[in-house]
Amino acid sequence: MVEKLDYTQQNTWSFTSGQQQSPIALSVASSQVVEAPDLFEWQVPYYGEMLSDQGNNMQLTGKGFAKLDRRHYRFVQLHFHAPAEHTIEGQQPVMEWHFVHENALGQKAVVAVTAIIGQANPQLDQLLAAFVPNTALPVPEDVLLTTLLPTKGLIYRYIGSLTTPPLSEGVEWFVAAEPLTVSAQQLAQYRELFPQDNNRALQALNQRAIMGYDLNGK
Ligand SMILES: [Zn+2]
Numbered sequence: 521m522v523e524k525l526d527y528t529q530q531n532t533w534s535f536t537s538g539q540q541q542s543p544i545a546l547s548v549a550s551s552q553v554v555e556a557p558d559l560f561e562w563q564v565p566y567y568g569e570m571l572s573d574q575g576n577n578m579q580l581t582g583k584g585f586a587k588l589d590r591r592h593y594r595f596v597q598l599h600f601h602a603p604a605e606h607t608i609e610g611q612q613p614v615m616e617w618h619f620v621h622e623n624a625l626g627q628k629a630v631v632a633v634t635a636i637i638g639q640a641n642p643q644l645d646q647l648l649a650a651f652v653p654n655t656a657l658p659v660p661e662d663v664l665l666t667t668l669l670p671t672k673g674l675i676y677r678y679i680g681s682l683t684t685p686p687l688s689e690g691v692e693w694f695v696a697a698e699p700l701t702v703s704a705q706q707l708a709q710y711r712e713l714f715p716q717d718n719n720r721a722l723q724a725l726n727q728r729a730i731m732g733y734d735l736n737g738k
Contacts, residue, residue, distance in 0.1 A: 542680030638701030673698035
């Protein structure tokens with residue numbers, strides 16, 4: 521069995537520092553918005569390869585390379601939160617997808633994309649079809665993830681933490697304002713597998729600055 525993190529007891533999760541935690545509430549009004557059409561460079565296609573049950577969500581490890589703000593990162597894994605962890609303009613989308621990256625120094629950067637109800641998402645269909653509870657298995661066909669990555673709209677960027685223990689700080693967050701969509705049926709299917717909410721409560725901003733990078737630029 522996979523050990524399940526208890527989100528009803530998250531106030532008992534321990535952390536070593538506590539001034540730069542995630543998630544947070546995001547809005548244009550609280551951000552400094554600049555044009556940055558070259559913020560992201562999706563260099564080598566992202567593929568998901570191995571799908572595993574993490575107890576509260578599923579995780580897809582894979583490969584891919586990008587430049588995030590001109591620095592090289594390797595895509596490590598994608599996992600899911602339902603409902604979303606960050607709020608955007610006071611709204612909490614039904615899901616948030618975390619693309620976890622690491623650079624050569626071991627520094628972490630997460631590209632987060634939320635999802636609202638709308639058109640079905642083909643990649644989520646592939647994952648729901650491949651998922652087997654309590655296991656870690658290669659997906660039958662590699663799942664192309666590049667098309668899920670943000671290429672337009674506003675990207676919020678701030679320095680935060682992991683949202684699960686050990687809640688380590690120094691994580692760079694890039695959160696897309698523009699959501700993906702999943703169908704109501706996909707969400708229902710996902711929530712049947714993972715009925716417990718796995719969103720950490722909003723954390724205090726404290727002295728941090730939030731940047732808003734406009735990918736549309738110019
Ligand atoms: Zn996450």
